[in-house]
Amino acid sequence: MGYPKDLLISRAVIKHGSYAIIPPEGLVNNVIPGFEDCKVSILASPKMGASFVHYLVKMDKGGKNTQGFGGAAIETFVFCMEGKIKAYTQAQDAVLEAGGYMYCPPGEKLYLENLADGEAKLILYKQKYEALDGVQPWVVVGNVNEIAERIYDDMENVKIIDLLPTDLAFDMNMHILTFDPAGSHPFVETHVQEHGAYLFSGEGMYYLDNEWIPVKKGDYIWFGPYVPQAVYAVGREKLSYIYSKDCNRDAAL
Known part of the structure; x- marks a missing residue:
């Protein structure tokens, strides 16, 4: 990236426990175990005051998470903004293109793989599931289009x-x-x-x-x-x- 050509400024506004606005120019890549050939930015987390974790994921060609994401008492959600990915659990799989998404209930790990020749861009989410007696969520796959x-x-x-x-x-x-x-x-x-x-x-x-x-x-x-x-x-x-x-x-x- 090199040296800046102007003053270091940002539109970011962070009010811990209240709200935050994070522009793309300030995002950094995080090393997240299990994600291979991926650029992962953590957008929101409990460190900010959120009760969930939100990610922006850019998967390079061949990018994947074959160790699984979520599971146990954690529910997860992935939304494909660009490209083409395979999203799957042990029992179900789907090919997601722009607008496609998958929700995985607690106990189901989510696996991801880039099927595109180029980059795939994803929104990824996880939170603790709050159980309710007598009901259990299920895997949901769809496309907003x-x-x-x-x-x-x-x-x-x-x-x-x-x-x-x-x-x-x-x-x-x-x-x-x-x-x-x-x-x-x-x-x-x-x-x-x-x-x-x-x-x-x-x-x-x-x-x-x-x-x-x-x-x-x-x-x-x-x-x-x-x-x-x-x-x-x-x-x-x-x-x-x-x-x-x-x-x-x-x-x-």
């Missing part, structure tokens, strides 16, 4: 896609939210759920903990519990992002 969008909160210019079943067996979901230019949330949200969001496209002004902050494609945002949040889409492109959400469980005492 095969799922119909829903109108979000009666607003024609905002659409949402649910990637996982709305079933009590699942204590989390993944959604894709898309705002046409000038679209926005209907109100400033303040809730117990936390999110991790990766911006696919567009630009916006995000309201986070009583501050308006510009965001754009390639940024990652972590939203802590009870942080006031809302966004206006700005610019000429649609603002679209994938985000995680904890759900279907009571608050613990």
Whole structure:
């Protein structure tokens, strides 16, 4: 990379326990056991205040994780943004291209392999599963290009896609939210759920903990519990992002 041609600056904002905005320019690669020929950046983790871990993974040709990811009491999720990968468990496998994803329940390790001639780009996620008596989640495979969008909160210019079943067996979901230019949330949200969001496209002004902050494609945002949040889409492109959400469980005492 060499020496910079200007002052060292960053758009990153880190408020431990509250929220974070991480632009792509500041990401570094981490050595994660089990990942071979991969560039892995840890986007969110408990060190920040998150209850989960989010990763950006760039798999070189031949890149893989054959040792498995997750397992035991950990649930995992992988989303293919670019390229072509094989995602599999001991009992099920799938070929994922752009828009494809796989969720693995606790007890099922997730294995990954790059099938493309070039780089594959992934969003990877893990968290502890909160068990509920009488139910058990299952492996889910899908592609967002095969799922119909829903109108979000009666607003024609905002659409949402649910990637996982709305079933009590699942204590989390993944959604894709898309705002046409000038679209926005209907109100400033303040809730117990936390999110991790990766911006696919567009630009916006995000309201986070009583501050308006510009965001754009390639940024990652972590939203802590009870942080006031809302966004206006700005610019000429649609603002679209994938985000995680904890759900279907009571608050613990």
